Amino acid sequence: MSEKNSLVRVEHLVKKFPVSAGLFKTSKSFIHAVDDISFEIGYGSSLGLVGESGCGKTTTGKLLTRLYDPTSGLIEINDPKVGQVDLATLKGQDLKEFRGRVQIIFQDPYESLNPRRTIFDTVAEPLVVQGMGNITQREEQVSTLLETVGLTPASSFLFRYPHELSGGQRQRVAIARALVVNPSFVVADEPTSMLDVSIRIGVMQLMMELANKMGVSYLYITHDLAVARYMCQRIAVMYIGKIIEKAPTEELLANPLHPYTQALISAVPVPDPEFQRQAIPIKGGVSAPIDPPDQCRFYNRCPFADDFCRDNPHPPLEDKGDGHFVACYKV
Amino acid sequence: MTEQMLQVKDLTMHYKTSKGEVSAVNNVSFVVEKGQSLGLVGESGCGKTSIAFSLLRLLPDNAEIKGGDIILDGDNITEMDKKELLKVRWKGISMVFQAAMNALNPIFTVGEQIVEAIQVHNQEINVAEATVSVAELFTLVGLDPKLMDRYPHEFSGGMRQRAVIAMALACHPKLIIADEPTTALDVIVQDRILSQLKEIQQRLDMSMIYISHDIAVIAEVSDQIGVMYAGRMAELAKSNEIFKRPIHPYTYALMGAFPSIKGPKKSLTTLPGEPPDLLNPPSGCRFHPRCPRATVQCRQEVPPFIEHNPEHFAACWHPMEVENE
Numbered sequence: 111m112s113e114k115n116s117l118v119r120v121e122h123l124v125k126k127f128p129v130s131a132g133l134f135k136t137s138k139s140f141i142h143a144v145d146d147i148s149f150e151i152g153y154g155s156s157l158g159l160v161g162e163s164g165c166g167k168t169t170t171g172k173l174l175t176r177l178y179d180p181t182s183g184l185i186e187i188n189d190p191k192v193g194q195v196d197l198a199t200l201k202g203q204d205l206k207e208f209r210g211r212v213q214i215i216f217q218d219p220y221e222s223l224n225p226r227r228t229i230f231d232t233v234a235e236p237l238v239v240q241g242m243g244n245i246t247q248r249e250e251q252v253s254t255l256l257e258t259v260g261l262t263p264a265s266s267f268l269f270r271y272p273h274e275l276s277g278g279q280r281q282r283v284a285i286a287r288a289l290v291v292n293p294s295f296v297v298a299d300e301p302t303s304m305l306d307v308s309i310r311i312g313v314m315q316l317m318m319e320l321a322n323k324m325g326v327s328y329l330y331i332t333h334d335l336a337v338a339r340y341m342c343q344r345i346a347v348m349y350i351g352k353i354i355e356k357a358p359t360e361e362l363l364a365n366p367l368h369p370y371t372q373a374l375i376s377a378v379p380v381p382d383p384e385f386q387r388q389a390i391p392i393k394g395g396v397s398a399p400i401d402p403p404d405q406c407r408f409y410n411r412c413p414f415a416d417d418f419c420r421d422n423p424h425p426p427l428e429d430k431g432d433g434h435f436v437a438c439y440k441v
Numbered sequence: 442m443t444e445q446m447l448q449v450k451d452l453t454m455h456y457k458t459s460k461g462e463v464s465a466v467n468n469v470s471f472v473v474e475k476g477q478s479l480g481l482v483g484e485s486g487c488g489k490t491s492i493a494f495s496l497l498r499l500l501p502d503n504a505e506i507k508g509g510d511i512i513l514d515g516d517n518i519t520e521m522d523k524k525e526l527l528k529v530r531w532k533g534i535s536m537v538f539q540a541a542m543n544a545l546n547p548i549f550t551v552g553e554q555i556v557e558a559i560q561v562h563n564q565e566i567n568v569a570e571a572t573v574s575v576a577e578l579f580t581l582v583g584l585d586p587k588l589m590d591r592y593p594h595e596f597s598g599g600m601r602q603r604a605v606i607a608m609a610l611a612c613h614p615k616l617i618i619a620d621e622p623t624t625a626l627d628v629i630v631q632d633r634i635l636s637q638l639k640e641i642q643q644r645l646d647m648s649m650i651y652i653s654h655d656i657a658v659i660a661e662v663s664d665q666i667g668v669m670y671a672g673r674m675a676e677l678a679k680s681n682e683i684f685k686r687p688i689h690p691y692t693y694a695l696m697g698a699f700p701s702i703k704g705p706k707k708s709l710t711t712l713p714g715e716p717p718d719l720l721n722p723p724s725g726c727r728f729h730p731r732c733p734r735a736t737v738q739c740r741q742e743v744p745p746f747i748e749h750n751p752e753h754f755a756a757c758w759h760p761m762e763v764e765n766e
Contacts, residue, residue, distance in 0.1 A: 162627040306484035308712040311698045336700035377632035379657035380703045383680040
């Protein structure tokens, strides 16, 4: 992919959090939450970021919306309206303006909506912050959008409060709030994991429809590979702050190359009692990302690890053809 | 013939709230045989956890069992007094809860808590003997017995869940209820815990009830599956049967809405509307407002829970695929 046709280009992105300890809260060690990751997202396409708890996927999402400041690295956004911007170093008024182009949808619709604000106030807030339109225009825009996300008739929802809505409806409000400023890029952090099965598919389909209609690209963060399969063209797998494999979705699921990805895919339960799943066992648990040793992050759990893996730094992502990248010396 | 371990007949349970009575469990019947597992699957508020609490009679003050029988190995739990109930809990039925952190007391070591549980229910056992059996339990659930002296906060999520399973096994219960035992865990840990639970169940020839919203998890561990909707049992059959030939439109919709990573990518189907408010449940079949096959009869009359195919029960006036004689 050349620079021209990708909306988001992330290069060598790093985020370290200090670990405070001792009497004076001095920090000598760091949590390497996101450790030198690079990826691209094309226009109108979505990238799934999958991995287990604590692997750094949510931190990545927050870096890409600048809710966290990166320690180092480049976040280049080629927005058709604003042009090319390095989001990683944006400050002040420029950053505020840019927030109109990049939005986020959070996991828990019970916590991400302010209980004291009406649905109209909630959805219109990004417009107010960005100084877009007057009150009549805002009301019109919010009404249209509520109808689009399936809250019909909009007039019956505008002046209700979050506690009057169900979980699925609340998540639709959160989606409307993210899309009201017409962003080009949205980070969706587990947007359906709190919803019931029968509601979940509706919200997933809505997000896909809106992506097609409004030309939005998603960074779709999820722990659920099955959901990622339906939402994303490409998937990147994270393990302790590193992207260890990325490939087009069906290619990754059919032909995983990294031993961790293989174990992860083999552990997903299949809704068919006759399917005989062959689980690939891996030892131990995820180690804490506090000052990890300079070797493959998966070294201590990998069934194929040898002295070479122990003595060399974390392997780089290598192209294995057809856009399939993997970070492993043994592949 | 296999032996019936638990029989639940026409169980009905209500919660009294300031807004009126919530009909949380309505005429639910099922049987769990010895050494077999039943999976209860359904969405939030469908009554699956309320059934679990009814079986243990661990209900809050505003809940009332309105009718029905719960017969565990010949004893009727609905008729028991407090003293008898104490004997049933832990020894008859024990439970593995979803939030393992909340199920363990943070100020005692994990070992102490299990020793206490054993001693409360078997007064003749002394601490040394109980400690030996805790070590055995730890090994059984895949924990190092050396970890007995650790506190819950020193355990990872998966280890805590194992400790809670060890505790549930402590008094050799006849039946274990596992309420969303792996929902808070990552997929690799979930896989290990589920296979361990399944292995223990088979080795000890125990009966199990699994409760989950995740039909894939239920499919892996259950011999029999019950699909709940809005406080009622919609469909009940052997796992293979229910996946091959779902009868109830809700079961069918639930399966169509579940993404899988295996096989060809099928298109997912949505279910219109939202689950009903159980303060004012819909008349007739509670699924009728969302059902594509609903007719006037569905709106007016409650469908009976009957055997449509051999050992395949469902409550539906217009079942999907019933074999004609």
